[in-house]
Amino acid sequence: xxxxxxxxxxxxxxxxxxxxxxxxxxxxxxxxxxxxxxxxxxxxxxxxxxxxxxxxxxxxxxxxxxxxxxxxxxxxxxxxxxxxxxxxxxxxxxxxxxxxxxxxxxxxxxxxxxxxxxxxxxxxxxxxxxxxxxxxxxxxxxxxxxxxxxxxx
Amino acid sequence: xxxxxxxxxxxxxxxxxxxxxxxxxxxxxxxxxxxxxxxxxxxxxxxxxxxxxxxxxxxxxxxxxxxxxxxxxxxxxxxxxxxxxxxxxxxxxxxxxxxxxxxxxxxxxxxxxxxxxxxxxxxxxxxxxxxxxxxxxxxxxxxxxxxxxxxxx
DNA sequence: TATTGTTATACTCTATAACTATA
DNA sequence: TATAGTTATAGAGTATAACAATA
Numbered sequence: 001x002x003x004x005x006x007x008x009x010x011x012x013x014x015x016x017x018x019x020x021x022x023x024x025x026x027x028x029x030x031x032x033x034x035x036x037x038x039x040x041x042x043x044x045x046x047x048x049x050x051x052x053x054x055x056x057x058x059x060x061x062x063x064x065x066x067x068x069x070x071x072x073x074x075x076x077x078x079x080x081x082x083x084x085x086x087x088x089x090x091x092x093x094x095x096x097x098x099x100x101x102x103x104x105x106x107x108x109x110x111x112x113x114x115x116x117x118x119x120x121x122x123x124x125x126x127x128x129x130x131x132x133x134x135x136x137x138x139x140x141x142x143x144x145x146x147x148x149x150x151x152x153x
Numbered sequence: 154x155x156x157x158x159x160x161x162x163x164x165x166x167x168x169x170x171x172x173x174x175x176x177x178x179x180x181x182x183x184x185x186x187x188x189x190x191x192x193x194x195x196x197x198x199x200x201x202x203x204x205x206x207x208x209x210x211x212x213x214x215x216x217x218x219x220x221x222x223x224x225x226x227x228x229x230x231x232x233x234x235x236x237x238x239x240x241x242x243x244x245x246x247x248x249x250x251x252x253x254x255x256x257x258x259x260x261x262x263x264x265x266x267x268x269x270x271x272x273x274x275x276x277x278x279x280x281x282x283x284x285x286x287x288x289x290x291x292x293x294x295x296x297x298x299x300x301x302x303x304x305x306x
Numbered sequence: 307t308a309t310t311g312t313t314a315t316a317c318t319c320t321a322t323a324a325c326t327a328t329a
Numbered sequence: 330t331a332t333a334g335t336t337a338t339a340g341a342g343t344a345t346a347a348c349a350a351t352a
Contacts, residue, residue, distance in 0.1 A: 007248045007258050010216045013224050017212055017273065018205060021280055022292065023186035025299040027201075030183045031226065032303035033176035048180075049342090052171060059170055063163045066310060071166045073184065078343065080312060095160045102310040102351045105160050120170065127174055133301050139175065142302075145295040146178040148286050150185035202319090219333055231320065233335060255328045255333040 022149070033130055040126045044119045045089075049074065050082060051119060054108070057092060058116045062105035064097065091115060175302070186283055193279045197272045198242075202227065203235060204272060207261070210245060211269045215258035217250065244268060 018024045034048055041051055052072055057063055065083060069076050083106065086092045091112035097103035108116060131139045171177045187201055194204055205225055210216055218236060222229050236259065239245045244265035250256040261269060284292045 007251055007260075008215050009251050009253075009258065010213045010220060013209065013216060013220050014212045015209070015224060018208055019296070019300070021276060022283055022296060023183065023190050023201070023280075024205065025296050025303075026179055026183035026186055028226075029299040029302040030176065030179035032305075033179055037176050047341090048176070052177065055171055056166065056168070059167045060163045062161050063166060064310080067163060067166050071168060073181075075344070076311065077313075077315095077345085097310095098160055098162050100162075100310075100352075104311085105162065107160075123174060127176075130175055130302065134298060138298055138301070141294060142298040143172070143175060143178050145287060145291055145298075146182040147172070148291070149182040149283070149295075150178075152185075200318095217333075228321065229334065230322085230336075230338095250333095253329075253333075255326095257334080 026146070026149070036126060036130060037123070040122055041119065044115055044122075046115075046119060050086065051123065053079075053082060054086065054091065054112060054116050055120060057106045057108055057112075058120070061107045062095070062097075064100075064103045064105060066103065068106070086112075179299070179302070189279060189283060190276070193275055194272065197268055197275075199268075199272060203239065204276065206232075206235060207239065207244065207265060207269050208273060210259045210261055210265075211273070214260045215248075215250075217253075217256045217258060219256065221259070239265075 037048055037051075041047065044051075046054065049072070053068055056068055056071060060067070065076065065079055068074065069079055083092070083094075087094060089111075090109050093107050093109045094104040095107060097105050134142065190201055190204075194200065197204075199207065202225070206221055209221055209224060213220070218229065218232050221227065222232055236245070236247075240247060242264075243262050246260050246262045247257040248260060250258050287295065
């Protein structure tokens with residue numbers, strides 16, 4: 001047996017094991033994309049979750065808070081302040097729900113419509129930039145496989 | 154033009170646009186995997202980041218806090234408490250760095266070695282379960298593409 | 307009885323500024 | 330002058346319990 005060098009320094013960090021784990025890689029990739037998303041959405045005053053909420057309202061006018069929560073995995077108490085703030089900024093309006101007196105239907109206000117036209121365009125452009133590290137086929141494959149991971153059947 | 158139904162209810166939420174965005178899909182997939190990771194690591198008293206830290210120390214004995222931070226994207230002030238707690242649990246030990254008097258080399262203590270043998274085995278098994286939603290080829294492809302996204306060149 | 311929206315609150319995670327000791 | 334580790338602290342994100350109004 002060769003005597004071990006005591007307390008040797010690490011020159012290059014070996015991440016081989018962590019890189020075999022899907023969770024590690026998915027989290028690092030998500031953080032890398034969000035890191036670019038943050039400054040791109042800052043001019044609109046939107047953080048990622050706020051963008052997601054407004055995007056769902058855009059494509060689902062009349063959606064309720066409850067539906068937003070279950071779709072995005074947000075807890076109801078944590079959505080209250082966000083919806084309130086978006087309403088205060090006059091980006092959305094709350095209308096009575098047609099069939100459920102407890103709920104409100106959320107709709108884009110005119111300012112919100114204008115904002116989201118630009119913001120979704122910016123998001124799509126950003127997507128193209130991030131995707132430039134991949135071929136179009138690779139990006140489609142990546143998104144398809146990610147969906148298989150999180151879409152429970 | 155057909156008159157719009159005012160304030161109609163949303164029956165099924167349309168997530169088509171968000172699902173075109175890599176960041177949205179990567180975040181959802183990462184959360185889905187971590188959701189399974191949490192209870193699997195709970196018996197070891199490890200949260201995801203603590204597992205990552207211990208795994209890096211396992212495969213890089215003598216690694217410094219600074220190297221852990223830059224590898225995992227953690228800020229130094231947020232690592233101090235974690236390293237202190239792991240040391241207090243006698244999972245790791247800090248030894249003087251051989252060449253840098255400011256730094257410490259982090260090493261697994263005997264209890265940490267035993268814990269990580271089991272924990273990394275559990276992580277690998279969990280990986281196989283999550284991966285059962287994908288074929289082996291799909292999993293390899295997915296991890297390769299995720300690395301392309303977050304590994305800056 | 308169950309659900310929607312809400313308040314209050316606590317806990318975790320992440321971020322910034324400033325200090326010390328060593329390089 | 331720059332860097333490793335640290336302290337204190339602030340902010341963002343996420344969690345549970347409990348309530349009023351409505352289903």
